[in-house]
Amino acid sequence: MSVSVYIDGIIDVDKKKYDAMTQIYQCCKSVGIDPPEEVLEFFGYEEPGECHSEKHVDISYAVNGSVEYSDGAVIDLNRLDSGIKKIIVYME
DSSP, X not given: OOOOEEEEEEEEOOHHHHHHHHHHHHHHHHTTOXXXXXXXXXTTTXXXXXXXXXXXXXXXXXXXXXXXSTTEEEEOGGGSOTTEEEEEEEEO
């Protein structure tokens, strides 16, 4: 059995924006067209789900190395998007 380690950023979710993006997503899907790139990116290229106060986002672009090896991983905080308030490290 193997274990994978993930490092995500956590951003606060604006409920009004989340609801608006969900509505755009659902309208596009109901008429058979792809939602705009901005909407897809907002949901991490997944279907929108329940709105939570926080959302995990991929920050692999700012991570050098791997926590799965003895050298560890370095997260370049200067490269993180300004909306990222926390970082979570978890295993599956």
